Amino acid sequence: MKSFIIATLFLITFCTNVLAQEKPIKEPKVGLVLSGGGAKGLAHIGALKVIDSLGIRIDYIGGASMGSIIGSLYASGYSGKQLDSIFKGVDFDKILNDEIPRGAKTFYERENHEKYAVILPFDKFKVHLPSALSRGQNTFNLLSKLTLHVNNVHDFSKLPIPFFCMATNIETGQPVLLDKGNLAQAVKASSAFPSLFQPVMIDEQLLIDGGVTNNYPIDELRAKGMDVIIGVDVQDGLANRSDLSSAPAILFQINNFRTINDMKIKATKTDIYIKPDITKFNVVSFDAGEKIVENGEIAAKLKSYELSDLAKLQTKKRKNIIEPKTPDSLQINQILFKGLDNYTISYVLGKLKLKPYEKVSYNHFISGANNLVGTNNFDSFTYKLIPSTIDGVDGYDLHTEINETSKTTALKFGLHYDGLYKSALLANITKKQVLFKSDIMSLDLIAGDNVRYNFEYYIDKGFYWSVGLTSRYNEFNKNVAASALLSQQAITAAGVNKLGIKATDITNKIFVQTQYKNDLSLTLGAEHKRLKLTSETLLSSSNQSETTFDKSDYLSAFANLRFDSFDNKYYPNEGFYFNSDFNLYIYSSDFNKNFTQFSIIKAGLGYAYSFSPKLSTTISSEAGTKINGKNTKYLDFVLGGYANNFINNFKTFYGYDYLSLPGDSFIKGTITLDYEIFNKNHITLIANYANVEDDLFSSEDIEWFSLPDYSGYALGYGVETFLGPIEAKASFSPETKETYWFFNLGFWF
Numbered sequence: 182m183k184s185f186i187i188a189t190l191f192l193i194t195f196c197t198n199v200l201a202q203e204k205p206i207k208e209p210k211v212g213l214v215l216s217g218g219g220a221k222g223l224a225h226i227g228a229l230k231v232i233d234s235l236g237i238r239i240d241y242i243g244g245a246s247m248g249s250i251i252g253s254l255y256a257s258g259y260s261g262k263q264l265d266s267i268f269k270g271v272d273f274d275k276i277l278n279d280e281i282p283r284g285a286k287t288f289y290e291r292e293n294h295e296k297y298a299v300i301l302p303f304d305k306f307k308v309h310l311p312s313a314l315s316r317g318q319n320t321f322n323l324l325s326k327l328t329l330h331v332n333n334v335h336d337f338s339k340l341p342i343p344f345f346c347m348a349t350n351i352e353t354g355q356p357v358l359l360d361k362g363n364l365a366q367a368v369k370a371s372s373a374f375p376s377l378f379q380p381v382m383i384d385e386q387l388l389i390d391g392g393v394t395n396n397y398p399i400d401e402l403r404a405k406g407m408d409v410i411i412g413v414d415v416q417d418g419l420a421n422r423s424d425l426s427s428a429p430a431i432l433f434q435i436n437n438f439r440t441i442n443d444m445k446i447k448a449t450k451t452d453i454y455i456k457p458d459i460t461k462f463n464v465v466s467f468d469a470g471e472k473i474v475e476n477g478e479i480a481a482k483l484k485s486y487e488l489s490d491l492a493k494l495q496t497k498k499r500k501n502i503i504e505p506k507t508p509d510s511l512q513i514n515q516i517l518f519k520g521l522d523n524y525t526i527s528y529v530l531g532k533l534k535l536k537p538y539e540k541v542s543y544n545h546f547i548s549g550a551n552n553l554v555g556t557n558n559f560d561s562f563t564y565k566l567i568p569s570t571i572d573g574v575d576g577y578d579l580h581t582e583i584n585e586t587s588k589t590t591a592l593k594f595g596l597h598y599d600g601l602y603k604s605a606l607l608a609n610i611t612k613k614q615v616l617f618k619s620d621i622m623s624l625d626l627i628a629g630d631n632v633r634y635n636f637e638y639y640i641d642k643g644f645y646w647s648v649g650l651t652s653r654y655n656e657f658n659k660n661v662a663a664s665a666l667l668s669q670q671a672i673t674a675a676g677v678n679k680l681g682i683k684a685t686d687i688t689n690k691i692f693v694q695t696q697y698k699n700d701l702s703l704t705l706g707a708e709h710k711r712l713k714l715t716s717e718t719l720l721s722s723s724n725q726s727e728t729t730f731d732k733s734d735y736l737s738a739f740a741n742l743r744f745d746s747f748d749n750k751y752y753p754n755e756g757f758y759f760n761s762d763f764n765l766y767i768y769s770s771d772f773n774k775n776f777t778q779f780s781i782i783k784a785g786l787g788y789a790y791s792f793s794p795k796l797s798t799t800i801s802s803e804a805g806t807k808i809n810g811k812n813t814k815y816l817d818f819v820l821g822g823y824a825n826n827f828i829n830n831f832k833t834f835y836g837y838d839y840l841s842l843p844g845d846s847f848i849k850g851t852i853t854l855d856y857e858i859f860n861k862n863h864i865t866l867i868a869n870y871a872n873v874e875d876d877l878f879s880s881e882d883i884e885w886f887s888l889p890d891y892s893g894y895a896l897g898y899g900v901e902t903f904l905g906p907i908e909a910k911a912s913f914s915p916e917t918k919e920t921y922w923f924f925n926l927g928f929w930f
Contacts, residue, residue: 209494210240212407213255214399214451217246217392218415219374219464220473223268224457225251227477228413229261235485237492238499239411241343243402245391247415249346249371250324253364256337256344257328258503265474267327273467276323277377279315283748284756285551287532288702289639294555295750296930297593297609298904304588317369317378318554321563322547324365329508332566332577336361341503343405346371347391347398351380356394358401359383366563374464382561382584396440399447409491412451413477415459416440453487455480512540512576514569520583524558528619529583531643532556538571557591558613560584589613596904597927601824601839602657603630607930619643625930631657635930650691655828658683661840662821666714666730666814677718682840683727685713686828690739704741708764709734712829714815731815733776736768751825751906752855752863752899753789754797760785766810779810781830783818799853805830806846806878819843820873820891822921823910825929835869836893836914838921846877850889861901865910868894891916895923904928 213232215225225248232239244252254264274280283291325332337344337360345360348370359367362383370381370388380387395401402410417437448454457480462469481488516537518526530536533549554562561584566577595607611623617640625635633656639649660679692706714730740763747756761784769776783805791797805818818830822839831840832849849871856864870889897910905928913920 208496209408209491210406211238211491211495212241212243212402212405212410213239213252214397214402214410214412215242215244215248215252216397216412216414216416217244217248217372217390218417218459219247220273220466220470221415221417221457221459221462221464222247222251223467223470223473224415224459224477224480225413226261226264226268227457227474227479228455228481229255230265230474231261231478231481231485232411232488233261233499235488235492236495236498237411237488238495238497239342241402241405241407243345243347243398243405244371245347245396245398246372246374248413249368249391253324253344253346253368254327256340256342257331257364258341259327260502263502268470268474271323273470276319277315277465277467279317279319281318281551281555282548283750284700284746285548286555287552287696288743288745289641290552290555291745291750295905296928297595297607298928299594301592302588303590303592303610314376315378316554316561317373317381318551318562320372320378321365321369322550324368325564325566326507326543326547328364329566330503330506331364333568334364337364337367340364342499345398345401345405347395347401348373348381348383348388349391349393349395351387351389354394356391356398357386357388358398363563363565369563379560392440397444397447399450403450409452410450411453411455411488411491412448413455413457413481414444414448415457415477416444417459453484453491455484508543510540510542511546511566512574513546513579514538514571514574514576515578517578517580518583519581520585523585523614523618525618525643527645528641528643529553531641531645535579540576558586560586595928595930597925597930599824599925599929600923601659601822601827602633605629605631605633605930627930631655646693646695648693650689652689653687653828655686655688656684659839661819662843664843666716680716680718683715685711687711688828692739700746701744702742704739704743706739708737708739710737711735712815729772731772733772734770735766735816737764737766739764747787747789752797752857752901753787753799754791756789758785758787758789758801766813766816769813773812775812777809777812779813780808781816782806782808783830795857797855799855800851801853802848802850803832804846804848810845814843814845817843817845818847818873820847820849820871823895823912823923823925833869834871834891834893835867835895835910835912835923836919836921837891837912837917842871842873842891844873844877845875847871847873848877849873863897863899863901865895865897865899867897867910867912868892 242252242256251264286294331340334340345358346367348357348359350357359371366381366383370383371391373381373389375389380389396416397414399410399412457476459473459476462473513535516535518529521529532553534545535541535549550562553559564579564581567580569576569578589612591611593609593611597605605627606629607625607627609623609625611621613621615622620640623637627633634654636652639647641647659682661682663677663680666680689709690706692704694702694704696702711734713732715727717727742761744759747753747758764781766779785801785803787799787801789797789799807817816829818832819840819842820832820834821837821841823833823835834842849869851867851869854866858864871891872889893912893914895910895912897908899906899908906925908925910923911920912923
């Protein structure tokens with residue numbers, strides 16, 4: 182009996198070993214689910230670094246919101262360490278604000294951005310609020326660049342690691358699983374946080390953040406055939422009453438009711454559940470990115486035993502980690518458009534700054550995409566660069582999808598104060614597609630101490646010559662140097678040094694303009710100017726209420742050449758600036774009966790350079806002269822004061838009051854040191870020097886090469902706000918021993 186039992190046990194053991202050899206244990210398929218959570222989602226990177234270090238192969242990834250961003254890049258072939266390096270270099274302020282670099286905008290669009298504090302859509306006599314703070318274009322550009330190597334993949338299951346992400350149909354409230362199409366666009370939709378990023382249209386579905394309806398798509402991932410699921414959850418818990426002190430906090434709490442209840446069930450379905458400590462962070466804590474990533478690593482290491490056991494079951498390891506390569510240039514072959522209706526291809530190409538079958542830098546390409554979006558004529562612009570070969574040249578076909586905006590009218594507002602025009606409230610109405618598909622009409626009405634208006638109509642032809650007309654009305658009252666209007670003999674007779682002047686200027690222009698790239702433009706046109714200068718200081722008879730110095734209409738031909746690569750109009754850190762004007766005055770109604778034809782030439786240039794991220798300098802110079810026209814003093818150059826929107830030939834000069842130094846010629850140099858003491862707060866130190874007089878550049882007199890006759894210095898403090906810069910500057914001149922304060926509130930207009 183004993184022998185029988187021993188034989189039976191031996192037989193069972195032998196058969197078991199044989200069967201084990203014939204039927205090896207099946208290797209588990211491992212899925213990874215990444216939740217949404219805004220900046221807290223950076224903890225996913227820390228978890229991925231640990232997963233990589235243990236040699237775990239991920240077979241499928243599902244994510245929502247920030248989890249879709251991190252997940253899509255990991256699925257595209259990046260490692261956790263590479264993602265850590267990439268996101269350390271991302272400027273999240275620009276991503277969140279959709280800040281389009283100044284250099285990516287045309288001159289018109291720069292002026293539009295640097296004038297108005299508030300822009301509201303206006304349709305059917307109703308004012309609307311924008312659908313979101315940002316279009317998400319910078320997010321899309323970044324994702325497109327990082328996933329360029331898989332841009333030809335339409336089915337996300339064909340990525341190096343199969344992938345899907347969740348979005349929400351804003352019309353039905355239903356979750357939408359995205360696993361095909363444009364990867365960057367799908368991820369943009371999945372992460373379109375309501376009110377921060379505008380909804381994304383995909384296949385006629387209007388989509389927003391997937392976290393709204395399914396922030397942890399574990400069931401969808403399990404349905405892909407995954408045996409083991411690793412989950413990284415960076416969602417908030419419920420806040421206590423002390424933290425619910427604002428409307429946004431209450432709204433977040435209400436939204437979290439559903440997701441937290443969902444996670445009570447979904448956490449139990451997760452085989453390896455990783456929960457980083459994100460209690461001290463919120464959805465926009467990107468400035469704490471390194472700490473959030475570190476907390477992700479810590480949480481993943483707490484599960485290292487379970488993760489290590491899982492790694493031991495895998496014989497095949499991940500082999501598709503790529504070396505991140507940012508292309509320096511792109512060979513663009515064909516350019517294909519979808520969605521164009523009201524705008525021509527030449528208009529869009531002009532904004533993109535692209536032509537088919539040319540090679541451009543990648544930065545140039547991104548700049549063009551931003552410029553197109555910056556026109557505000559399109560709700561969205563998405564694209565794919567598909568590899569192609571034309572005539573043996575490897576490159577990319579650019580497939581674009583453009584969604585034209587249905588809102589063609591906007592109301593815009595601004596607020597301003599300065600020492601010349603005093604207080605002013607700006608209201609603007611802008612209408613697009615008035616007569617042509619690519620035209621724009623704008624009217625500024627400025628109410629305050631001095632009433633003004635500014636009308637513009639512009640037909641933008643893209644690469645071709647564009648056409649425009651403008652009409653502007655300005656007025657102000659100011660004490661000015663008597664020498665700006667009177668001869669020395671008249672000044673002596675009157676016994677005054679300054680005159681109280683009311684200046685009224687109406688200027689109308691019609692012009693053609695061409696623009697090379699975005700920084701260089703050439704404008705040619707004709708100008709009509711009506712100039713009226715009056716004073717109550719001098720009265721020639723007891724019956725007069727005022728003295729009129731000029732009330733003439735002038736006609737001139739003009740040309741303007743401008744180059745501007747400054748990165749910031751008010752506080753530049755880098756770039757070069759050049760602006761030159763030529764006016765030939767050929768006719769006047771001749772109020773004073775002494776008109777002769779004359780010309781005015783003026784030019785200015787500047788260079789900005791950064792010594793460090795905080796300290797920069799701008800060196801600039803200006804010069805101008807009048808040729809002939811000795812009897813027409815009222816368009817001469819006059820220096821003094823501080824302004825960014827002087828009319829005619831008035832120029833800023835620190836250390837002197839407004840309009841103090843007249844002459845038919847001048848030369849001026851300025852050095853500015855700018856220290857950004859903290860974000861958007863600037864301390865400036867300024868020195869300017871000038872010579873200004875009649876016949877300064879005459880061949881018989883070379884005084885303009887001598888030491889400057891006038892100098893001034895200023896110390897200022899400025900803050901960049903949504904209204905524009907708020908500035909206070911104290912200036913002093915050693916010649917007069919006087920101090921002048923200059924204040925400015927808001928954008929100049």
